[in-house]
Amino acid sequence: MEPDFTKGLLTTVVVDATTEDVLMVAWMNEASYRLTKQTGETWFWSRSRQELWHKGATSGNTQVVKEMWLDCDQDTLLVKVDPAGPACHTGARSCFFNQVQGKED
Numbered sequence: 001m002e003p004d005f006t007k008g009l010l011t012t013v014v015v016d017a018t019t020e021d022v023l024m025v026a027w028m029n030e031a032s033y034r035l036t037k038q039t040g041e042t043w044f045w046s047r048s049r050q051e052l053w054h055k056g057a058t059s060g061n062t063q064v065v066k067e068m069w070l071d072c073d074q075d076t077l078l079v080k081v082d083p084a085g086p087a088c089h090t091g092a093r094s095c096f097f098n099q100v101q102g103k104e105d
Contacts, residue, residue: 004074005030009045014087017066017080023087024095026055028077040065042079061085 003010009027016023026044028036032052035043042055042063056062063081070077088095 001070001074003028003030003033003070003077005033007075009047010075010077012044012077012079014042014063014079014081017082020080021094022096023063023081023083023093033077036065036068036079042081055087056084059085061087063087 009029010033012026012028014023014026015021026042027047028043029045029052032043032045035052035054039054042065044053044055045051046053054062062084063079064084065079065081067080068077069080083093086093088097
């Protein structure tokens with residue numbers, strides 16, 4: 001099964017293959033998806049820079065792909081990786097470290 005790129009960019013959820021912690025969420029276009037499959041490391045599409053980026057190309061914090069799973073609509077990808085360092089550009093292991101408190105009244 002392959003993603004449906006006719007709907008646009010693919011939401012990509014990246015998790016640690018060992019701990020299953022969510023590390024980051026990014027976007028893939030068809031080119032970054034193909035590069036990810038070809039190289040075995042994650043590649044994404046930067047919406048802000050409008051260019052492909054290889055995770056860890058400058059930081060060394062690459063992500064080796066262990067498994068990839070498509071959702072039922074073929075428009076969201078779950079990628080299980082072996083991370084070589086922090087996923088977040090802040091240096092945090094995961095991009096998800098800001099807890100939202102309570103519900104609004």
